[in-house]
Amino acid sequence: MITYKYNFIPAGEQALHIVFPEQINISENQLIQELASQLRDSYEDEITDIAPAYRTLTVYFDIRKTNYFKFSNKLKKFLVNYTLEKKNTYGRTFEIPVCYDLEFGIDLADVASFGKLSIPELIEIHSSTRYFIYMMGFLPGFAFMGNVPDQIAMARLEVPRSSIAPGSVAIAGKQAGIYPVASPGGWRILGRTPVTLYTPDNPLPPFQAGDSIKFKQITRADYEAIKELDAHGEYQLKVL
Amino acid sequence: MTNIEIINPGLATTIQDLGRIGHQAQGIPVSGAIDQYAHRLANLLVNNSEKAATLEFSILGPTIKFFADTFIAVTGADSSPMLNKLKINLNTTYSITKGDVLHFSPMSKGRFGYISFANNGIQVAPVLDSRSTNTRVKLGGYHGRLLIAGDNLKINECYTMPSLTNRIAEEQTLTNNIIHFIKGPQWSLFSENAKKAFQNEAFKISAQADRMGFRLDGPTLEIPQKNMLSEGTVLGNVQITRAGQPIVLLADRQTAGGYPVIATIAATDLSKFVQFAYNTPLFFKEISIEDATTKLREKYHFLDNFADTIFKKRYQYPIGPIRKASKKIEKLLTNNQRSVM
Secondary structure, eight states, rough: OOSSOOEEEEEEESSEEEEEOOSOOOOHHHHHHHHHHHHHHHHTTEEEEEEEOOSSEEEEEEETOOHHHHHHHHHHHHHOOOOOOOOOOOOOOEEEEEEEOOTOOOOHHHHHHHTTHEEEEEEEHHHHSEEEEEEEEESSTTTEEEEOOGGGGOOOOOOEEEEEEETTEEETTTEEESSSSEEEEEEEEEEEEEEEEEOBBSSSSSOOOTTTTEEEOOHHHHHHHHHHHHHTOOOOOOEE | OOOEEEEESSSOOEHHHEEEEEGGGOOOOOOOOOOOOOHHHHHTTTTTTTSSSSEESSSSSOOEEEEEEEEEEEEEEEEEEETTEOOOOOEEEEEEEEEOOOOOOOOOEEEEEEETTTBBBBOOOOTTTTTTTTOOOOOOOTTOOOOOTTOOOOOOOOEEEGGGGOOOOOOOOOOOOOEEEEOTTTTTGSSSSHHHHHSSSSSSEEEOSSHHHEEEEEEEOOSSSSSOOOOOOOOOEEEEOSSSSSEEEETOOOSSSOOOEEEEEGGOOOOOOOOTHHHHHHHHEEHHHHHHHHHHHHHHHHHHHHHHHHHHHHHHHHOSSSEHHHHHHHHHHHHHHHOOO
């Protein structure tokens, strides 16, 4: 049985959102991830794609094989009879090395003063938290993570920057993220990882929604060394 | 071995197919032809599967030199295609001989054109099961980028085309300026004023229009006060930005968005929408999910039948495919006669 309330909302004639309570909640999100994989397996023929997000599960279906009413009724029945398999669904935890040099962490000073902390204290708080990945997107390899401790949860910039360097490790309120490719963005940047999280030749990210990430502080020398290794495909992300 | 050369790339020419489907959960944008209907039709005209890779271009088509025998069709916008400097028709299959040159004039109507190539389209290595290009994340197609002069691509040679003379599709004419929509997931969050303005006032496609999305000019819509959490995006979603301006999400759209979605354009009207001219007002009109589904299925039915029609004509008199070899033989004979005389 699913203990959360949910409903179905059409998103065009070929997709629907299954909408759960509006909150950033790990167990609700784990249910969404689990449902995504089970639905994908159970309705392989009808489902063309599926996109789990914070509190929604978007299901895209093949209009040549079904339609909104038929398919949402099928899914409703599936959900009513659904039992969450108590798998070890917490996922893996990846360790991401981060260099918090001021050159990279261009918002360190602002976030530290927001939290009434010294920069080392801020880094300690940021890197001692384990962040759960609620969803992947809007770009390949971008992980929407939470929850950033309240003390450092500074809101995003009023005016976004036109370009943020790939590998930038950032926060926006309670959300944490890493920019996999150069992109405009308004998140507060605390550091940079030397690890490449997206390449066109190998576009799938190493982690997925449901996994977690822990940041590990490294020196500038480590940063350069890992970058060199990574460029030759010789760096392996550590799974804790 | 490569056998077509891009002499001039035109504007924004990319390799596209039906898209990189099935990876939105990993943040991989779908991409694919922005006018899926024109892409499908182009492929059907040259006896391809709808999945084969075509060349998509905008405003000005590429100049292409062929080093292989094949068959092609050009669909979509009115791009004034010319084969060896002679005008050819849209939506019609043509035989290509080694040495032929295809080129275009700037579009007079529409925004996106497609060139299909017989025997399975442009041959590049698929990435995540798709050959479509997303230039923003440099994924797929030809090195993830727009084509440039001097690029050499590969197609499979093709010498025969069943029912060549029957391979003509009727041109789609724009009958009105109405774009149908289905109420979006956040429809109920919008004020009555915003909903009224969206349905009653004219919008135009702004200059900020690319494969990711088209921004629309028109009335500024009141936006819901509430912030929302990001959720999965759908092709044709009409997002309303914080400035009250609509953006229609298209082929290269990001996989997740956090702006409220007032509507989703009915899939059957998407190819009309993406080909809509600059400075022409368009109006949004609601359609039920049932009607949108029926209309979309009719469109698929037409495409499926189109292939059937040609297949049936295949065995009408004169029996057998039209062979390129027979043309060559005919040519040789004529030349011989001339030299004899």
